[in-house]
Every structure is written in C-alpha cells, then in structure tokens.
Amino acid sequence: MPPSELAPERVIIVGAGPAGLACAATLLEVSEMHVILVDAGAGPGGQYWRQPPPTDDPQGVDPEALRGLHHDLGTFESLRARLDEGRAAGRATLLTEHHVWTVVPTAGGYVVHAVDRGAGPGRERTVEIGADRLVIATGAHDRALPFPGWDLPGVMTAGGLQALLKAGDVAAGRRVAVGGTGPFLLPVAAGLAARGASVVGVFEANSPVRWLRELGPVAANRGKLAEGAGYAATLVRHRVPVHVRTMIVEAHGVDRVEAVTVARVDGAGRPQRHGLRRLEVDAVGVGWGFSPQLDLPVTLGCALAPDTSGTAVVQVDDWQRTSRPGVSAAGEACGVGGAALAVAEGHLSAYGVVAGDAGSGPPAEVAGLRAVIARLRRFASAMQRAHPVPAGWAETLRPSTVVCRCEEVSAGVVQRAISERGATGARQVKQLTRAGMGWCQGRVCGYAVELLAGGGGAATERLVSTPVPLGVLAHPPSKSAM
Amino acid sequence: MPSFAFDGSPVPFRDGQTVGAALVAHGTVSWRTTRLEGRPRGLFCGIGICFDCLVTVDGVPNQRACLVRARDSSAVTTQEGTGYAAE
Numbered sequence: 001m002p003p004s005e006l007a008p009e010r011v012i013i014v015g016a017g018p019a020g021l022a023c024a025a026t027l028l029e030v031s032e033m034h035v036i037l038v039d040a041g042a043g044p045g046g047q048y049w050r051q052p053p054p055t056d057d058p059q060g061v062d063p064e065a066l067r068g069l070h071h072d073l074g075t076f077e078s079l080r081a082r083l084d085e086g087r088a089a090g091r092a093t094l095l096t097e098h099h100v101w102t103v104v105p106t107a108g109g110y111v112v113h114a115v116d117r118g119a120g121p122g123r124e125r126t127v128e129i130g131a132d133r134l135v136i137a138t139g140a141h142d143r144a145l146p147f148p149g150w151d152l153p154g155v156m157t158a159g160g161l162q163a164l165l166k167a168g169d170v171a172a173g174r175r176v177a178v179g180g181t182g183p184f185l186l187p188v189a190a191g192l193a194a195r196g197a198s199v200v201g202v203f204e205a206n207s208p209v210r211w212l213r214e215l216g217p218v219a220a221n222r223g224k225l226a227e228g229a230g231y232a233a234t235l236v237r238h239r240v241p242v243h244v245r246t247m248i249v250e251a252h253g254v255d256r257v258e259a260v261t262v263a264r265v266d267g268a269g270r271p272q273r274h275g276l277r278r279l280e281v282d283a284v285g286v287g288w289g290f291s292p293q294l295d296l297p298v299t300l301g302c303a304l305a306p307d308t309s310g311t312a313v314v315q316v317d318d319w320q321r322t323s324r325p326g327v328s329a330a331g332e333a334c335g336v337g338g339a340a341l342a343v344a345e346g347h348l349s350a351y352g353v354v355a356g357d358a359g360s361g362p363p364a365e366v367a368g369l370r371a372v373i374a375r376l377r378r379f380a381s382a383m384q385r386a387h388p389v390p391a392g393w394a395e396t397l398r399p400s401t402v403v404c405r406c407e408e409v410s411a412g413v414v415q416r417a418i419s420e421r422g423a424t425g426a427r428q429v430k431q432l433t434r435a436g437m438g439w440c441q442g443r444v445c446g447y448a449v450e451l452l453a454g455g456g457g458a459a460t461e462r463l464v465s466t467p468v469p470l471g472v473l474a475h476p477p478s479k480s481a482m
Numbered sequence: 483m484p485s486f487a488f489d490g491s492p493v494p495f496r497d498g499q500t501v502g503a504a505l506v507a508h509g510t511v512s513w514r515t516t517r518l519e520g521r522p523r524g525l526f527c528g529i530g531i532c533f534d535c536l537v538t539v540d541g542v543p544n545q546r547a548c549l550v551r552a553r554d555s556s557a558v559t560t561q562e563g564t565g566y567a568a569e
Contacts, residue, residue, distance in 0.1 A: 142527060169499075
C-alpha cells in the first residue's frame, strides 16, 4: 500500500522483544504512524520476557507462577499495555507466530515476507506485509561451541534450558550442570534450582578477577551488580556451587547424557588434563554468550561493524538508523548488551523513525536515552572483555566430535579441510565439508568453524532466514489488510 | 489433562506447552534420528534456531518440537532421517 495523505505511514518492527516493544510503545506515543509488530513467538516478550501462550485451561501453564524467573517484568507489562492500547485504538497490529523469511525493498518502502504458522503443522500460509519503514529488532541466540558428547540428547544451550522454564514451566532434568561463560549462566541456574532441580554446579570458564579491570563500567551500572547479587543469593540458598575457571569438557552417555567431565581452565584459557571431575547429570546447559541475528540486515545490505569481541553487528547512527534508508535497528542486532540496553535503543529508534531523514525528538528525552545507551554499551563491552571464549576451547575436540550437528561433519573432517586442503574461513570450510550447510544454516556451528578456520567472523548471508514449505509458496500470499 | 500420542503412547501436557516441553517433562529426551549415523536427537537450542528437535506431527515431518504447541489428541511420531522415507 503506497503512502498517501489519507493513510498513515506504516512501520514494521520485526521482533517483539524488549527493543521491538519499546520502539512500538514510543512510536504509538509520539507519532501518527501505524505500527505492525511481527514475531515468531506466541506472544510479545522475545526470549528475555518469554511467556507461555495464553490459555483458558486453569491447569494450563500459568504465567503468574513463573514471575520469579523474570527480571524487570514491570517494564515488560507497561510496554505491553501501551501496545495493547494502540491495538485497541486500531493503530497497532501484533502478528504472532509469524516467521519472517525475507525483506524486499520496493519503491519507497519494504515488503516483509513471513510464514504464518499459527494454525499448526501443515496449515502454514505465507503473508506479505508492506510498509514505509522497517525496524530490525531480531535479538540474538545462544553461542554454542562443540565438545565431545554435546550432541547427546539432554545437552542443550543455557538459553534452551531457560526457554523450557519460562514458556513451559519445565525443568530439563533433575540433576543439571550449567557451563560456559557470562552472567547469563546465573539466572539459568537460579531458575532451575528454584523450580526444584538439583544444579550440580555452574562452571564458569573465566575468572571474576577479570572484572577488576572494568571498575569504571561496573561502578556506573550498580543495577547490574544488584541483579547479579540477587541470583547469587538464590544459588547460595539452594546450595548451588559456582566454580570459576572451569569448563565442561565432555558429556557422557549412550542415547542420552548421563554424566559430564569438568576440567580446570588455566590463566591462558586452556583446559587442564589433570584433576578432571566426573559428575552424574541428566541434563546440561552450555552457553558462550550470544550471537546477534543478522539475517535481515545482511540481506538488505546494511553496513556492519565489529563489536568489542570482533563479532559483526549492525552499524547504526545516533538515531539507531542503519546505512540503508528507512531501516533502523535496535537491541542485540546492534551488539549484545542485554534487555535494558535493548529497551533504551528501542525507544531511541522510534524517534529516529518519526523524524525520517532529519532526526529530531524531545531534546531532554533523547539526550537521556543516549546517556543510558552509552553507559550500558560500556558495560556490555566490559562484559565481553571479562567473558571471552577460552583460547584453548578447541583442545577438547576429538577427530570424531561432531561439529556441524545438521550435516554430521566431525572435527577431524573440518580440521583436515583447514590443515590439508588450505581452507580459510567458514565459507571455504563449508564448501569443502558441508559444515554449516544444513537446516540451521550454520547458526549453531558457524561461530566454532570460524574460530577453527581462523576467520574474521564475517556475517553469513542467508537469503531465506527460516525454512518455507515450497507448497505454501505455490499459493498466492495473503496481503496484509491492516 | 489433555494428551497427545507419541509413537502410540499417551503423553499428558499442560495447555500452553510445546510438544518438546511436554516430551521432556514426560522424561523423553529424543524423538529424531539423524540421516547419516542414525543418532538420537531432541531439544538443543529450544528457540527454533537449531532444527535438532525435528519431529513428525499429525503426519507432517520436520516440525520443530520446541515451537509447535501441543494439541489434544494429536499424533506425534519419531522422525527417522529426513522424515520422507517410505513407510
């Protein structure tokens, strides 16, 4: 639908997590635009404020019983209320269970292509939604690293454990080990312990001493310290041991995980071969930080830049606008930094959208948001420096360890492609071995393959960002009638 | 309590749970075998990224168990390989 004097301008926000919700709330407040919020989930909230879907069944999953898993739920509820007011006034549309698979530029705007999976398996339909402006708030996903046994059922990402808890009220096991690096491991372990699981340990690869080099960013973000202290208190209450400079180096089992081996990590980030400990478990969650979801900005040709850890993120100006006209980005896509940062960027992005190419907004409000963003970005950079992937992580790999879970490509095959066939970078390894060529398109193994191949972390182009049934594409799409 | 059939056996679930959450709560951790080595797989990322938890739901293969909402009386079956092998 072309913009006209009669129809309000339309904005599509892809992603209804903290950044997308904040953008929507501010747009509804300060503009006349029609806001269309699209998300793959069953409701707004994203991964951070993930909620069970609505149910009429009194025995269904009750979000009220799961409040304790969340941080700053008041902000979510206030943003959601503002969205709901906009929907009631006919100014906002929320499309849930819509999986965006690509965005195509048109004359003066963009068309978002999505698959609506709301009706269940076999009943998918494609949807095209046109808009004048686009905001990318697609968030991030767990960063995984392969290790022997990581493909056993029961071994998951830390975020996967958290998603099961937040959306389904399910603890993945009775005896759980949580490992990797970063502050996110603490709420995951605390949530499991509060739900009654026995968490045999949190195995943090880095040393808290690293934070001593980051006193400035920490002192400026006391709220983050208080949040961390809250999780630590929960872990103490449930007698969950937190072991620093340790990592899970192997998962054991035949058809499911039955135990893990944990090793000490030395000051150079190398797992030690002596002093190994074996722990019986029935579930494992491992997370090495997060990777931003960049499928749409890469497809659109938005300029990227490396963050503190060298990961490619969307480059934005001081209005959250990308290099592409009419396209803004907010939240983890611009660099992983947590929900509070995503909310601030979401609000600021709305002013950038409203002002079009000029950029304007209430000066005090805009200056306040920029100050918050700068402070939280400094904290995010400090966190990345304090929680790097250990330099020796790959020493745990054996030739038979699966690296690409989809195409079942082993570490030996990947390493031979690099050492014997001279592959450099994930793309060449993929061409030689099929690692990264399967269902997940390298979202799981791509980071590890890039590290193994010594590449620079280039973002992978995925023209189709979620699988679309061909039979569904054969039918004409529904045009959105909002 | 509503339930679905997993390879013929009833799996109770709480409304709102996904097929994957219901199976894990029921003590089942794998419902797919890989195409090449026939290895068991279940939930890994839990948020629709990794496609490890593929399962056949009401005859439709390659459904992500972590995303598909459990429905009363539906039939969930282990997916062998691509899910399109002759029955």
